[in-house]
Amino acid sequence: MGSSFAFEVTHTDGRARRGRMTTPHGVVETPAFMPVGTQGAVKGVTHRDLDDLGAQILLSNTYHLYLRPGDDLIARRGGLHRFIGWTKPILTDSGGYQVFSMASRRTIDEQGAHFRSHLDGSPHLLTPEKAVDIQAQLGSDVAMVLDECLAHPSEAEAARASMERTLRWACRARERFLAVQAGMADGVTVSNRAQAQFGIVQGSVFPDLREESARQTVAIGFEAYAIGGLSVGEPNPVMYDITAQTTAVLPEDRLRYLMGTGTPADLVESVARGVDLFDCVLPTRNARNGQLFTREGPMNIKNAKYAEDDRPVDPSCDCYTCRTCSRAYLRHLFAVNEMNAATLNTLHNLHFYLDTLGAIRDAIVFGRFESFRVSFHQSFSRQPHDS
Amino acid sequence: MGSSFAFEVTHTDGRARRGRMTTPHGVVETPAFMPVGTQGAVKGVTHRDLDDLGAQILLSNTYHLYLRPGDDLIARRGGLHRFIGWTKPILTDSGGYQVFSMASRRTIDEQGAHFRSHLDGSPHLLTPEKAVDIQAQLGSDVAMVLDECLAHPSEAEAARASMERTLRWACRARERFLAVQAGMADGVTVSNRAQAQFGIVQGSVFPDLREESARQTVAIGFEAYAIGGLSVGEPNPVMYDITAQTTAVLPEDRLRYLMGTGTPADLVESVARGVDLFDCVLPTRNARNGQLFTREGPMNIKNAKYAEDDRPVDPSCDCYTCRTCSRAYLRHLFAVNEMNAATLNTLHNLHFYLDTLGAIRDAIVFGRFESFRVSFHQSFSRQPHDS
Numbered sequence: 001m002g003s004s005f006a007f008e009v010t011h012t013d014g015r016a017r018r019g020r021m022t023t024p025h026g027v028v029e030t031p032a033f034m035p036v037g038t039q040g041a042v043k044g045v046t047h048r049d050l051d052d053l054g055a056q057i058l059l060s061n062t063y064h065l066y067l068r069p070g071d072d073l074i075a076r077r078g079g080l081h082r083f084i085g086w087t088k089p090i091l092t093d094s095g096g097y098q099v100f101s102m103a104s105r106r107t108i109d110e111q112g113a114h115f116r117s118h119l120d121g122s123p124h125l126l127t128p129e130k131a132v133d134i135q136a137q138l139g140s141d142v143a144m145v146l147d148e149c150l151a152h153p154s155e156a157e158a159a160r161a162s163m164e165r166t167l168r169w170a171c172r173a174r175e176r177f178l179a180v181q182a183g184m185a186d187g188v189t190v191s192n193r194a195q196a197q198f199g200i201v202q203g204s205v206f207p208d209l210r211e212e213s214a215r216q217t218v219a220i221g222f223e224a225y226a227i228g229g230l231s232v233g234e235p236n237p238v239m240y241d242i243t244a245q246t247t248a249v250l251p252e253d254r255l256r257y258l259m260g261t262g263t264p265a266d267l268v269e270s271v272a273r274g275v276d277l278f279d280c281v282l283p284t285r286n287a288r289n290g291q292l293f294t295r296e297g298p299m300n301i302k303n304a305k306y307a308e309d310d311r312p313v314d315p316s317c318d319c320y321t322c323r324t325c326s327r328a329y330l331r332h333l334f335a336v337n338e339m340n341a342a343t344l345n346t347l348h349n350l351h352f353y354l355d356t357l358g359a360i361r362d363a364i365v366f367g368r369f370e371s372f373r374v375s376f377h378q379s380f381s382r383q384p385h386d387s
Numbered sequence: 388m389g390s391s392f393a394f395e396v397t398h399t400d401g402r403a404r405r406g407r408m409t410t411p412h413g414v415v416e417t418p419a420f421m422p423v424g425t426q427g428a429v430k431g432v433t434h435r436d437l438d439d440l441g442a443q444i445l446l447s448n449t450y451h452l453y454l455r456p457g458d459d460l461i462a463r464r465g466g467l468h469r470f471i472g473w474t475k476p477i478l479t480d481s482g483g484y485q486v487f488s489m490a491s492r493r494t495i496d497e498q499g500a501h502f503r504s505h506l507d508g509s510p511h512l513l514t515p516e517k518a519v520d521i522q523a524q525l526g527s528d529v530a531m532v533l534d535e536c537l538a539h540p541s542e543a544e545a546a547r548a549s550m551e552r553t554l555r556w557a558c559r560a561r562e563r564f565l566a567v568q569a570g571m572a573d574g575v576t577v578s579n580r581a582q583a584q585f586g587i588v589q590g591s592v593f594p595d596l597r598e599e600s601a602r603q604t605v606a607i608g609f610e611a612y613a614i615g616g617l618s619v620g621e622p623n624p625v626m627y628d629i630t631a632q633t634t635a636v637l638p639e640d641r642l643r644y645l646m647g648t649g650t651p652a653d654l655v656e657s658v659a660r661g662v663d664l665f666d667c668v669l670p671t672r673n674a675r676n677g678q679l680f681t682r683e684g685p686m687n688i689k690n691a692k693y694a695e696d697d698r699p700v701d702p703s704c705d706c707y708t709c710r711t712c713s714r715a716y717l718r719h720l721f722a723v724n725e726m727n728a729a730t731l732n733t734l735h736n737l738h739f740y741l742d743t744l745g746a747i748r749d750a751i752v753f754g755r756f757e758s759f760r761v762s763f764h765q766s767f768s769r770q771p772h773d774s
Contacts, residue, residue, distance in 0.1 A: 041727040069719045085711045324472045332456045339726050340428040
């Protein structure tokens with residue numbers, strides 16, 4: 001493994017930032033998008049395909065890997081990178097989001113989240129400390145703290161209580177993280193000696209709570225900071241405002257990661273508000289459901305009007321799918337339920353996301369992000385395909 | 388499109404033949420194995436992957452393509468090659484095998500096979516002429532005649548009647564084929580002006596019927612000859628004997644295609660008996676079920692003993708899967724039901740089949756096929772993995 005975690009902003013253009021995140025498994029040019037490999041694989045595409053697409057970093061889900069094959073097994077294999085054969089950076093979430101999502105199977109208290117496995121009903125307890133330990137065993141390059149994920153909408157009082165609990169959990173998580181990395185946690189195998197830990201800002205849609213959460217989280221001190229609890233059903237303008245207000249409080253010299261977002265337009269708007277890192281299942285999940293992203297808006301390949309359409313999905317796209325497949329063929333594969341439909345659609349959508357981020361990075365370097373942003377929206381929101 | 392169909396034997400070693408099949412979409416070095424792309428795609432792997440694996444020719448299923456998206460639609464797209472974006476040779480079956488397989492949904496008479504679609508129950512009639520027309524519209528490089536596929540075991544009398552019907556159908560199919568290729572079939576779009584048509588030898592497990600079928604089929608005159616009705620449940624030694632007896636009757640200068648076979652050992656034994664071409668779903672279907680072929684026998688990757696096995700499936704294999712994935716990772720992907728398990732397993736199994744055929748071709752050229760055959764069986768039938 002190489003050097004430890006670092007981040008530097010190399011260019012700014014308005015509030016948009018071009019930067020470089022260094023991890024033990026290599027450099028990530030930011031703003032960057034992380035494909036989601038929930039169980040140690042991005043559904044439908046091989047690591048080789050991800051390399052070809054220019055993916056710089058993967059996100060993997062702690063909840064799933066904890067249950068199967070288990071973080072102990074992965075630690076015995078030398079960590080997640082070696083287990084799955086991915087040599088570039090990996091970020092793991094805390095597992096909290098999945099646990100909080102299964103409302104009927106979990107209870108939350110100050111200690112942590114008590115839940116039952118969705119697989120066999122077995123009882124488990126996810127504490128801030130346990131989330132640190134699991135991720136230490138996985139050996140991701142970036143570990144996330146356990147935060148409380150509040151449903152939207154929430155009352156201000158509930159949002160404050162939750163935000164404050166998240167802060168207390170963040171303190172516990174940081175303390176545990178430092179102990180674990182120092183080799184002072186018995187029974188925990190540290191698979192990555194240079195792992196970084198990101199704190200998470202909560203506070204729902206309330207600017208004062210967000211500001212307080214950001215200041216207190218920064219006061220604890222993490223390698224970088226994430227914005228959690230957005231993209232959970234609030235209107236887009238609210239998400240954009242909260243993002244802008246939060247990044248304004250976060251330190252300039254630390255990376256900002258907007259969790260679980262979003263549409264291509266969301267990414268552009270969030271970069272405009274100072275975000276550096278993204279993850280989202282949208283390009284991969286929607287690909288499997290037949291929705292393809294193009295420069296001229298999304299396209300539903302299931303649509304009967306594509307049955308005899310010999311054009312590529314996006315004539316201006318140079319991904320493998322667009323270079324070799326017609327809309328007619330992709331629609332056929334989807335209609336007859338071939339798994340290759342998922343593969344080909346996912347290759348295209350990930351290419352679109354990663355290519356868009358590449359264009360964003362270039363635009364920032366050349367000081368023309370604002371014109372990129374305007375022309376992106378003009379093209380993307382035309383949505384002529386399925387109107 | 389290039390030249391029309393041709394075949395030449397370039398080397399012999401005992402009864403094993405090394406040859407070259409020329410088609411409008413390129414050359415196939417024989418003995419060759421055709422991966423099965425039932426609906427215009429090999430499940431789980433892209434055309435690019437197939438190219439990398441060295442696949443020379445695909446088999447696609449007329450029954451499936453006739454129902455969805457329909458041969459008319461494919462003809463309007465310019466034929467199957469253009470529709471699916473595969474530029475190398477394609478062989479299509481007649482559709483008969485699928486129709487005969489669904490016993491409760493079809494009746495056979497002299498005219499052809501009356502059947503109901505497995506998708507919507509709609510009634511259809513597949514005649515020898517219709518099978519020609521559909522494949523002409525698909526524009527495959529090699530079309531197969533409609534034959535009657537008899538269940539095993541069959542009485543000699545039923546086998547004779549069926550074999551004789553297959554001969555009458557072959558006459559009708561050849562007549563129609565010549566008319567269609569001459570542009571004398573109204574309403575049929577000929578998507579490939581240099582398509583070849585293979586006859587099929589039937590006769591169940593009865594040597595006299597097989598010999599008669601072979602002589603009569605050759606008398607009709609086709610570009611090459613297939614052996615059908617094997618690998619349907621008869622014992623292996625019977626299959627090998629019937630294959631040997633049939634190839635002995637077929638002309639030396641024509642390619643021989645053993646349909647729907649088989650295991651890696653079957654391929655080696657059939658090459659030893661003068662077969663040039665194979666197709667089988669075994670490597671792809673078994674991959675999706677977790678069975679991997681290796682030089683030391685098949686391996687069931689689902690087995691719990693692989694959960695912490697960091698070795699590749701086959702340390703001597705240089706396929707993408709073996710170069711980058713451990714048994715532990717492949718077992719995990721299979722256990723958690725990731726579609727990537729199907730992809731990675733299929734890449735390996737197809738590599739094993741195609742690589743084995745490559746080794747066979749080399750062995751024939753250098754006159755050491757017999758020693759290859761012996762050492763192959765010694766290694767492959769050890770089966771230590773799951774004993």
